[in-house]
Amino acid sequence: MTSAAPAASTSVTSVEHPLRALWQRHQQHRPRLVAAVVASTVNKVADVMPELLIGAAVDVVVRGQDSLVQQVLGVDSRYAQLAWLAVINVVVWVVESLSQYVADVLWRGLAQSVEHELRVAAYDHAQHLHLGWHEARSSGTTLATLNDDVNQLERFLDVGAPAILQTFLNVVLVGAVFAFASWQLWLLAFLPIPLIVVGSLVFQRRLEPLYARVRETVADLSSVLSANLGGLATIKAFTAEDRERERVEEASLAYRAANVAAIRSSAAFVPLVRMAILAGFTCTLLLGGWATLRGDLEVGLYSVLVFMTQRLLWPLTEVATVLDLYQRGRASTARILALLAEPVEVPAGSAALARPVRGAVELRRVRAGYAEGPDVLHDVDLVVPAGETHALVGSTGSGKSTLLRLLLRFDDPRAGQVLLDGQDVRDLDWDSLRGSIGYVAQDVYLFAGTIADNIAYGRPDATREEVRAAAEAAAALEFVDRMPDGLDTLVGERGVTLSGGQRQRLALARALLRDPAVLVLDEATSAVDNETEAAIQRSLRVATEGCTAIVVAHRLSTVRHAHRVHVLDAGRIVESGTHDELIALDGAYAALWKVQTGELVP
Secondary structure, X not given: OOOHHHHHHOOHHHHHOHHHHHHHHOHHHHHXXXXXXXXXXXHHHHHHHHHHHHHHHHHHHHHHHHOHHHHHHOOOOHHHHHHHHHHHHHHHHHHHHHHHHHHHHHHHHHHHHHHHHHHHHHHHHHXXXXXXXXXXXXXXHHHHHHHHHHHHHXXXXXXXXXXXXXXXXXXXXXXXXXXXXXXXXXXXXXXXXXXXXXXXXXXXXXXXXXXXXXXXXXXXXHHHHHHHHHOHHHHHHOOOHHHXXXXXXXXXXXXXXXXXXXXXXHHOHHHHHHHHHHHXXXXXXXXXXXXXXXXXXXXXXXXXXXXXXXHHHHHHHHHHXXXXXXXXXXXXXXXXHHHHOOOOOOOOOOEOOOOOOOOOEEEEEXXXXXXXXXXXEEEEEEEEOOOOEEEEEOOOOOOHXXXXXXXXXXXXXXXXXXXXXXXXXXXXXXXXXXXXXXXXXXXXXXXXXEHHHHHXXXXXXXXXXXXXXXXXXXXXXXXXXXXXXXXXXXXXXXXXXXOHHHHHHHHHHXXXXXXXXXXXXXXXXXXXXXXXXXXXXXXXXXXXXXXXXXXXXXXXXXXXXXXXXXXXXXXXXXXXXXXXXXXXXXXXXXXXXXXXXXXXXX
């Protein structure tokens, strides 16, 4: 299983420091990151140059032949000096524009690549987690992590990370200019920066829990929306539209309130930064101006420092926005990595079954349950010889579906063994185990696409004729041929355009197309009428001649021809035998049969 390795490498410590864990996880992108940093550095150097050129131009106009340009280039004419500055300015702007383009492409490409890889990795890991994990949490929470959280991280990498780098480079480069000109002005101009940094750290600590709350509320909102869209028919049937609108409104208000609290805190930072900028700019304007009037500072250099003070401090007003992006990205990354850190409790084995798979199934003293709950199956022993059809019957909650989940390894038993062809299913790779099983669930799921696509889902390489034969074996061809486009008819998400019986027949065709060694049917004909059920039963007797079939059924009429029927009660097999043998035994099965045939009123 491909997703197990990344999960193992993501420790709890990594989740506590999500961006550091991200750095370790995506080492293959480090060259691109280095190139992006270099491009941003070149861009920032070119971005600072125009202010220096303005100062040089002022110096040329004021000092003439004693200007810095004359000393460096040896050009006496002030007109020529200004011409040279114009040429240099053009070069600087070209370099700035090109480096900006390269930096944007690199940063955005990096963000998109990390977003793509992390989303795919998180999805792949999520689909390998056992079903119990998914059943214990809402699908909306997982969806919010795979979609919204990944998008928040992409936005930070696209906008926030370059902004942090540009701010740092700006401070370093402008600081170098100030230090060269006047250490006194450098000290005064940079005095607000420690205050801004300290304030940023304080706000960061304050913002962290606020944005963690934002991520929680957006997950709750996604859960409500996902559940309601999936249950729209039920909402309409019970005229609950207003009530559900209020629930969505409540979740949306909670999300808005969490965002407002975070925004209020981050927005309060900007006025404080502005006051610090005002102090630094005023110091440069007054003290630098006085030094120039005294002749201690050149006019051109004074012009540079005035412009530079603005360039140095004004970008710091964006610190709040950058912090906002950072905290959102950090909170989202923590949630993504927490998902990736979830252990795969039902990992694939490495053993392969000998081909062809016979399909012999055996349970030895199996004990099973869900999460921390009580046992659902108690010391169950069951033998299904290859090629036979065995049925599992019993009241709701007796453990029938739990037994099937163990065979498919949706869960593992707490004790005992489940064997396929004599090998423990925990030792088998997925191709040997699930690749040998055709499964029809009680709750049929069809994907948005054509009927042919859904039938061929387990065998994408199946020919058109094979798909059609599987539909015929499942008694589905009759209604498929009546569809406007036959096998090419589109079905909606979850197959909502089809009836329950039609969905079941397509699911059965999908399972039969795999030509499985073991066919597992969990109430596979519960939604069809009696006539269709009889047709399916006739087809199944032909289709299952060469395979093992394990059938869960409430309608006992569907299992009359099974080689053996096992009656479960409270997680134990209390009776086993053929239909006739169990009727003659006059026990639990006989009582169920009498109720269903009307011989006994329950």
